[in-house]
Amino acid sequence: MSARVPPPPRNQFAALLRALLPDGRCRLCGLPSRAPLCSACQCERPAHWRCPRCALALGGPAALCGNCALRRPAFAGTLAWGDYAAPWDRLVAQFKFGDDAALARWLGMLLGQCLRAERPGWAPPRCVVPVPLSAARLRRRGYNQAWELARGLAGELGWPCDCTLLQRRREGPAQSELRLVQRAANVRGAFVAAPLARGARLLLVDDVMTSGNTAEHACRALLRAGADDVRVAVLLRTPASTPR
Ligand SMILES: [Zn+2]
Numbered sequence: 001m002s003a004r005v006p007p008p009p010r011n012q013f014a015a016l017l018r019a020l021l022p023d024g025r026c027r028l029c030g031l032p033s034r035a036p037l038c039s040a041c042q043c044e045r046p047a048h049w050r051c052p053r054c055a056l057a058l059g060g061p062a063a064l065c066g067n068c069a070l071r072r073p074a075f076a077g078t079l080a081w082g083d084y085a086a087p088w089d090r091l092v093a094q095f096k097f098g099d100d101a102a103l104a105r106w107l108g109m110l111l112g113q114c115l116r117a118e119r120p121g122w123a124p125p126r127c128v129v130p131v132p133l134s135a136a137r138l139r140r141r142g143y144n145q146a147w148e149l150a151r152g153l154a155g156e157l158g159w160p161c162d163c164t165l166l167q168r169r170r171e172g173p174a175q176s177e178l179r180l181v182q183r184a185a186n187v188r189g190a191f192v193a194a195p196l197a198r199g200a201r202l203l204l205v206d207d208v209m210t211s212g213n214t215a216e217h218a219c220r221a222l223l224r225a226g227a228d229d230v231r232v233a234v235l236l237r238t239p240a241s242t243p244r
């Protein structure tokens with residue numbers, strides 16, 4: 001995996017301890033498991049038809065979901081490992097708010113396996129790019145869960161990962177704290193990409209996609225810097241019926 005890595009997270013020591021001393025239980029069902037998710041829970045992942053462009057769960061096969069048919073996103077496709085719904089949303093709470101970087105990295109590996117199996121036509125990107133936090137939020141939170149997911153995925157697939165290609169120049173409230181109508185304005189113009197993106201095929205990684213606005217504006221910044229093709233991989237995709 002790559003060379004361009006961010007400074008060590010503040011909570012790296014705690015994460016390392018957790019990785020070295022796993023509690024031996026599945027994070028979802030609590031049954032004994034050597035991996036953070038037991039194989040039974042891994043198999044319970046719902047298999048939906050999904051919009052190939054934004055990974056929205058659909059009732060059946062369709063070329064695009066209604067939203068993407070109406071307004072084509074800037075990214076060329078999206079892969080989601082599962083739904084942002086119970087019980088899977090607990091995983092995000094554990095790694096995002098419980099400072100569990102090792103869990104995020106392990107789930108990134110799972111996302112990489114999913115990509116290999118379900119998107120065999122996706123050519124290897126020049127690099128995997130995590131959705132960045134602003135410097136201020138990174139300092140407050142101590143680590144960026146999207147970095148850890150991206151590192152896990154990139155390590156699994158043997159692809160380079162570049163945590164410096166995309167920067168966040170300003171940050172409003174977390175998207176999860178806003179209603180859908182406020183989310184586009186919150187991330188519009190928030191990202192800037194390095195000239196190294198020019199001519200590149202890139203894979204953008206984030207933990208959750210709900211409105212798609214974060215991925216849309218991060219992708220637009222990469223395309224403005226000259227990227228050729230940007231696809232997205234998220235751990236969980238919010239189903240359409242979820243309020244907000
Ligand atoms: Zn389990």
Ligand SMILES: [Zn+2]
Nearest residue numbers: 051054065068
């Ligand atoms: Zn769609």
